[in-house]
Amino acid sequence: MSQEKQTVALISLFASGFLAASKFAVGLMTGSLGILSEAVHSLLDLGATAITLTAVRISDRPPDRTHHFGHGKVESVAALAETGLLFLTCAWIVWEAGKRLLFEDVHVEVTWIAIAVIVASIVIDFNRARVLRRVARKYNSEALEADALHFSSDMLSSMVVLAGLGLTWAGYPWADALAAIGVSIFVCLAGWRLGRRTINTLMDAAPTGAYERIAGIANETDGVLALDRLRVRPGGATLFVDIDVLIARTLPFDRVTAIQNRLVADIRASFPEADVSVTARPVQLDDETIFDKVMLISRRRGLAVHHVTVQHIGERLSVSFDIEVDGQMPLGQAHELADALERSIAAELGSDVEVESHIEPLHVATLAGSDIPEDRRDAYLGALRRLAPDTRMLTDVHNVRARENEHGVFVTFHCRVEPSARVEEVHEAVDALEHAFRQEMPEVRRVIAHAEPLSATA
Structure with missing residues (x-):
């Protein structure tokens, strides 16, 4: 990114130097104020382009401890400096043109060299403005865009000078001074547009829209x-x-x-x-429930809670829940965690709220388990399928898995239920099946059931 920006700025610098030298030489030879004004304009372009080259080199530096937002605004400072140079050009051109129109009789010699230099200037300005504008848009560079705008105005002002030379050659010597004033108008317009944008950037004005x-x-x-x-x-x-x-x-x-x-x-x-x-x-949302608040406070403290129960006892509010902590944690430390959580919930819900917690062990370690033999798994499957009809709701017991670890046997299974059944009813039916199953299979430590609608795929 930095190399391309610096390359186009360097090429523009050499072009400005060449045009300034050529225009000064031809202006002094012919005595044309229009060409001399263009020479001064190109000399200022040379200074402006040098500023631009320095600016793009600095602007691409990464943020440091002093400039936390980077160095990008140096391009805006460079563009503001170019604006000042543009207005200085205007003042000088208008002053010299006024003197020639009102007080001085200056002979202007129109030669083919003068015409050639101005035509060459138009061609060069057109090409470098096009290249600068493309790179400026590609990298969102204010300094390069200012240069592009600058040279676009140069191209138009050169056309005005060329017209002035034509009228002078046709016998209207005052046309050269008028052409110089025309150049100043283009320069002023370019300076005004550039200055307004630059000041907006330096004042942190957000881009339109x-x-x-x-x-x-x-x-x-x-x-x-x-x-x-x-x-x-x-x-x-x-x-x-x-x-x-x-x-x-x-x-x-x-x-x-x-x-x-x-x-x-x-x-x-x-x-x-x-x-x-x-x-x-x-x-906090207007429709935030007490359950939401309890879960929020527990998450903030990094604690897991479940079985949150909220009751209204007359005018009082009662909240109870289970809190899970590491099973190896000393009871004193676990009680401090639970007590602190209860106080936070009471502070959120009001001083008259009743908050109770039940401490449960949370087994955070991964257990080493193994699949039980197929004959035992088939026995569990047969028992579940035989007991399921007693619930009058659960059907099609499938996907039965049984694993054993140091705490006992863990059994999981899927079953199907009518989609219209209420969750509360399904939960009660699953609990009844799990209880009956464990009565027959006392070695089973835990049963985990997954109920799904009849239309669900296995």
Whole structure:
């Protein structure tokens, strides 16, 4: 990236030097103010292009401890310097043209060399403006775009000088001074456009339409409740986007991270040059349940809870749950964790709430297990299929697996249920089957059933 930008800037520098020297020589030979004004213009172009070359070299440096957002704005400073040079050119041209029109009688000699130099200038400016504009758009370089705009105006002003020389040769000597004033008009217009854009960049003005597009992307991202704050500012070739969004505080951390990553990806799809920073701010929802709040507080503390039960006892609220901790943890330490969790829940729900917890061991270690022999598995399958009809709901027991470890035998199986059956009814039926099965097979430590609708595939 840096090499291509520097190459086109260096070529432009040599072109400006060649044109400035040629125009000065021909201007002094012919006495044409129009050509001399173009020579001064090209000399300023030489200085501006030198500034541009320096700027693109600095702007491509990576961020450091002093410049945390990189060095991209040096291109804006260079473009502002070019703007000042453009306006200086205007002032000098208008001053000299006014003197010639009002006070001086200057003879202008129109020669083929003068015509050739101006024509060559138009051709050179056209080609380098085209190349500079292409590279500027490719790398979003303000300094190169300023150079492209500069040389586009040069090309037009050279055309005005050429017209002035033609009128002078036809017998209208004042046409040369008027052509010089015409050059100044083009220069002023170019300087005004360039200066306005540069100042906007230095003042961190967001590119037109960028705020609306990014806000729309944020509001359309799944999981984002609302856009809270958005700041967009350009810095050289980089567009810095700082965005805060509101999300439900009950979402797990991995879901929050996924929302942030999706938002960053969608913004970069529209703005490839964007450096995006997303802050997700959790907020409480109006329809947040007590269950949601208990699960949220436990997740924040890295604790696993289940069997959350909420009861209204008159005017009081009672919350109970099971909390799982490492089975090897001392009871005193486990009780401190449970007590701290109870206090946090009480602080969230109100001081008059009653909070009770039951501590259970969580087996975090991976157990070494093995499949039981086929004849025993078939016995378990036969028992389950024989007992299932007693539930009057569960049918088609299949996918029976039985594994044994140091804690005993663990049996899992699938069964089918009418899709219209309520979950509560299915759960009761599964519990009844599991209880009856363990009565017949006391060596089984745990039974895990997976109920699925009749239409489900095995």
